[in-house]
Amino acid sequence: MSDADFRPEARAPRGFSDKRAGDLRVERRILDAVSKVYERWGFEALDTGAFEYADALGKFLPDSDRPNEGVFALQDDDEQWMALRYDLTAPLARFAAENWETLPKPFRRYAFGPVWRNEKPGPGRYRQFIQCDADTVGSARPEADAELIAMGAEGFEAAGLRRGDYLFKVNSRKLLNGLLAAAGVESQGQKLGVLRAVDKLDRLGMDGVRLLLGEGRKDESGAFTKGAGLNGKAVEAVLAFVQIGAGRGDTLSRLSDVVGGSAEGAEGLEELGRIETALAGLGVGADRAVFDPSIVRGLEYYTGAVFEADLLLETTDEKGNAVRFGSVASGGRYDDLVARFTGQPIPATGISFGVSRLAAALRAAGHNPVETARGPVVVIAFDQDQMTAYFAAAAELRAAGIPAEVYLGSSGMRPQMKYADRRMAPAAVIMGGDEIAAGTVTIKDLDLGRALSSQVADNEAWRAERPGQMTVPRDQMVAAIAQIIEAASREPKP
RNA sequence: GCCGCCUUAGCUCAGUUGGUUAGAGCGCUAGAUUGUGGAUCUAGAGGUCCUCGGUUCGAGCCCGAGAGGUGGUACCA
Numbered sequence: 198m199s200d201a202d203f204r205p206e207a208r209a210p211r212g213f214s215d216k217r218a219g220d221l222r223v224e225r226r227i228l229d230a231v232s233k234v235y236e237r238w239g240f241e242a243l244d245t246g247a248f249e250y251a252d253a254l255g256k257f258l259p260d261s262d263r264p265n266e267g268v269f270a271l272q273d274d275d276e277q278w279m280a281l282r283y284d285l286t287a288p289l290a291r292f293a294a295e296n297w298e299t300l301p302k303p304f305r306r307y308a309f310g311p312v313w314r315n316e317k318p319g320p321g322r323y324r325q326f327i328q329c330d331a332d333t334v335g336s337a338r339p340e341a342d343a344e345l346i347a348m349g350a351e352g353f354e355a356a357g358l359r360r361g362d363y364l365f366k367v368n369s370r371k372l373l374n375g376l377l378a379a380a381g382v383e384s385q386g387q388k389l390g391v392l393r394a395v396d397k398l399d400r401l402g403m404d405g406v407r408l409l410l411g412e413g414r415k416d417e418s419g420a421f422t423k424g425a426g427l428n429g430k431a432v433e434a435v436l437a438f439v440q441i442g443a444g445r446g447d448t449l450s451r452l453s454d455v456v457g458g459s460a461e462g463a464e465g466l467e468e469l470g471r472i473e474t475a476l477a478g479l480g481v482g483a484d485r486a487v488f489d490p491s492i493v494r495g496l497e498y499y500t501g502a503v504f505e506a507d508l509l510l511e512t513t514d515e516k517g518n519a520v521r522f523g524s525v526a527s528g529g530r531y532d533d534l535v536a537r538f539t540g541q542p543i544p545a546t547g548i549s550f551g552v553s554r555l556a557a558a559l560r561a562a563g564h565n566p567v568e569t570a571r572g573p574v575v576v577i578a579f580d581q582d583q584m585t586a587y588f589a590a591a592a593e594l595r596a597a598g599i600p601a602e603v604y605l606g607s608s609g610m611r612p613q614m615k616y617a618d619r620r621m622a623p624a625a626v627i628m629g630g631d632e633i634a635a636g637t638v639t640i641k642d643l644d645l646g647r648a649l650s651s652q653v654a655d656n657e658a659w660r661a662e663r664p665g666q667m668t669v670p671r672d673q674m675v676a677a678i679a680q681i682i683e684a685a686s687r688e689p690k691p
Numbered sequence: 692g693c694c695g696c697c698u699u700a701g702c703u704c705a706g707u708u709g710g711u712u713a714g715a716g717c718g719c720u721a722g723a724u725u726g727u728g729g730a731u732c733u734a735g736a737g738g739u740c741c742u743c744g745g746u747u748c749g750a751g752c753c754c755g756a757g758a759g760g761u762g763g764u765a766c767c768a
Contacts, residue, residue, distance in 0.1 A: 211759075255768060267768075283768060316767070317692090393766090416764055420693060496768065579726075610726055618728040629726060643728070650729035660727065 212324030218570035223556045228309055228329055230355035231550055235307035235331045238348045243306040245288040247313075251278035253291040255498075255537070269315050281313040285330040286534065286547055293334045293545075294538030303335035309552065321522070321557060332547030334535060339468040342367075342502040342530055343475035345548040349506060349526050350485045352550060357559055358510075363525070365486035366443060367504040369469055370529075372452065372490065375462025376438055380431040390425030395439055395493045403436060410435055443489035445473060445482075452490065468501060494529060501530035502546065508558050522558045526550045572620030573600035574678055577613050579629045586633060590626055590674065597675045599682065601626075618643060624681050626674065639668045642681045 209215055216224070236242070251270055270280035282288050285308045293304060309329035318324055331348065333341045346365050353363045373395070377388055394409035401409070408414035410432045413424035427435070434455075441451045449469060456462030469488060476486055486504075494503045505527035528548035535543040574594055576587045587603045594601035604613045617625045627639040645665030653659045669677045 267766095287768075314767080320761080416694095420764060422765070495766090498768070577727085611724080611728080614728045616728090625727085627726075631726085639726095641727075646728065654730060656724075656730070659729065660724075663727075664729095666727085 210324075212318030212322075214323060220556070222570065223559060224327065224552060227356045227550075227552050227555055227559075228327070230357070231329050231352040231552075232307065232309065234348060234352045234355050235329075238305075238331075238344070238351075240305045240307040240331045243289070243292065243308050244310065245282075245292055245308070247281055247311070248279040249282055249288055249291060251280045253538075254280055254283065254287050255534075267315055269313050283314050284312050285310070285328050285549065286332065286531070289330070289332055289334070289547070290534040290545070291538065293543070294535050297535075297539060297543070300334075303333050303341070305331070305333050307331040321554065323553065326554070327552040329550040329552050330547055332545060334545040335543055336546070337532070337544035339471040339502065340475045342468075342504075342546050343472040343479065345528060345546060346472070346486050346504055347476060347479040347481045349528075349548050349550070350481055353506065353526070356555060358508075361484060362510045363485075363506050363508055365504050365506045365526075366489035366492040367469070367472065367486060367502065368488065368490055368492040369465035369502050370493070370499050371461045371465025371468070371501060372456045373435070373438065373493065375459035375465060376434060376456045377431070378461060379456075379459040380427075380434050382427060382431055387425050387427065389497060390423075391427070391435060392493045392497075393495060394425055395435065395491060396495050398439060398491050403440070406439070407432060407436060439491040441490050443487040443491075445487060448488040448490075449473060452488070465501070472502065494527065496529075498531045498534060499529040500532040503527075503529035504548075510558075522554060524551075525555045525558060570621065571600075572617070572622040573602045574624050574626060575613070575617035575620065575622045576601060576603045576626045577610060577617075577628070578604045578606075579610060579627060583628065583633060586628055590628065590638070593675055594626075594678065597679065599675070599678060614641075618647075623685050624678050626678070632668065632671075636671050637668050638671055638674045639666060640674065640677050640681070641666045644681070644685045 232242070251268070254268065268280040268283055270278055273279050289306065289308065293300065307330060309327065311325050311327050313325050315324060331345060333345070346367060350363070350365060354360065373391065374388070377391060382388065382391070391410060394406050397409065398406050401414075405414055409422065409424045410427050411424050411429070412426065413422055415421045438452075438455050441448060441455065449466065452469075453466055457466060473488075492503060492505055494505065505524035507524055508522050526548060528546070530544070530546040532542060532544040535541075535545060574591075576591045576594075578584065578587055584603070591601040591603050604616060606612070606616065608616075614625060622643055624643055625641045627641065629639075632638055641663075642665030649662075649664040650659070653662070653664075667677065
């Protein structure tokens with residue numbers, strides 16, 4: 198095949214999705230609402246570039262053998278590795294370290310934008326997606342954690358969720374660490390294994406987690422997952438811990454019986470107590486945030502409080518099957534991340550909204566149905582010699598704040614009407630020879646026609662009736678169309 | 692990464708034990724209707740049957756490998 202014969206297949210790379218007007222509107226509305234909440238709480242906006250030097254991103258460093266493991270990386274012309282950011286936290290840690298001397302401390306910033314992960318895509322799992330984060334750098338106070346939780350709850354409601362649709366679950370890494378220390382578990386590998394096992398509680402149940410805490414577990418397909426290798430006593434201690442149950446003050450007092458004995462556990466408990474006090478002051482009750490020892494988050498870097506928000510509302514896909522969205526917001530305390538750069542320990546805590554996932558969840562729940570985006574008023578290009586008049590009419594509409602366009606295809610009138618219909622235009626403007634000679638315009642209320650069309654079976658009658666059509670003096674065009682649009686926004690569409 | 696299932700028109704799918712020119716519905720384009728959207732009728736366009744290799748006189752169908760999708764599992768900063 199010669200080069201000239203080659204035809205590329207028109208397709209988006211897997212894991213990357215095209216978003217049309219309806220999707221974008223939902224997404225922007227969420228970003229806008231959540232950003233406003235963040236600003237109201239005193240977080241300043243920060244935008245950093247899509248790329249970071251790879252060594253700033255942390256654990257998953259690209260190298261020449263496997264440059265794109267986990268991230269999308271490339272080598273700059275000075276041979277330094279750069280990679281697309283995989284979250285907004287690593288760039289913040291870099292920025293905070295770089296500018297620490299001059300920043301007001303604690304530094305409170307929010308950021309939103311796409312992040313990229315080079316991993317296997319799946320349904321609802323993309324290689325590019327949008328996050329919206331808020332972080333406080335330079336405060337070790339548990340109240341900073343509590344504030345993020347309360348603000349996250351406010352963010353959900355601003356984005357369109359109702360109270361009761363979501364629930365924050367809060368825990369502290371220090372509790373489990375203290376418990377494991379008291380049980381004699383020291384190895385980092387074992388601790389990580391415990392985190393991963395507990396993280397699967399909702400899926401595998403208590404028995405599955407028990408196996409994963411001990412020797413390991415064989416799943417239905419026969420694959421074997423190696424366990425954390427705890428002894429029987431330690432396994433039962435962890436299971437007793439995660440079964441304490443979710444709640445507020447009651448949960449804290451039950452927790453104190455189990456982990457109060459160890460120094461780190463007592464410290465974690467004291468911090469959760471201060472979070473409880475702060476949440477109470479902020480008016481966040483048990484209907485919006487609870488303590489739940491089974492929430493651990495898989496990530497290694499968390500050092501203290503961890504939390505995530507689940508959606509409680511019922512959602513179904515196109516086929517009516519129930520869909521469970523994972524957590525749509527999550528976060529926690531990471532006191533060591535900035536120290537990677539500065540050597541100085543700088544405490545930090547943050548929350549991250551999964552905007553794309555929240556948008557999908559809102560749609561699935563039918564809260565914010567993605568309506569077909571409203572199109573512009575279409576000025577029919579009836580007579581090529583009158584284009585000046587058409588552009589003038591469109592300009593006049595735009596000046597009045599009404600989206601409008603002149604049809605710029607090459608088809609006749611019928612396809613132009615079809616075009617206006619398909620764009621969901623509220624109205625079409627017709628200026629043929631008759632109208633121009635008489636100093637009038639014909640305006641067609643397309644919504645009215647849409648509503649009437651179901652009752653008309655025969656095309657003769659449909660055409661003769663000219664539903665929703667009126668002819669008005671040219672200088673009343675804008676007013677007439679404004680009236681049509683105003684009526685459309687008041688009445689629900691058919 | 693590992694295991695199962697799937698891949699035929701833009702979409703949803705049918706396609707007989709392996710047999711001539713691969714079909715349907717929806718959608719799309721045009722006409723009926725030279726200045727009018729929907730419905731109806733008529734006509735039309737649209738296919739490397741995922742790819743490569745093998746078996747066979749003959750493969751959409753059988754065999755092997757690969758790719759993509761999907762469900763589970765592992766990982767997930």
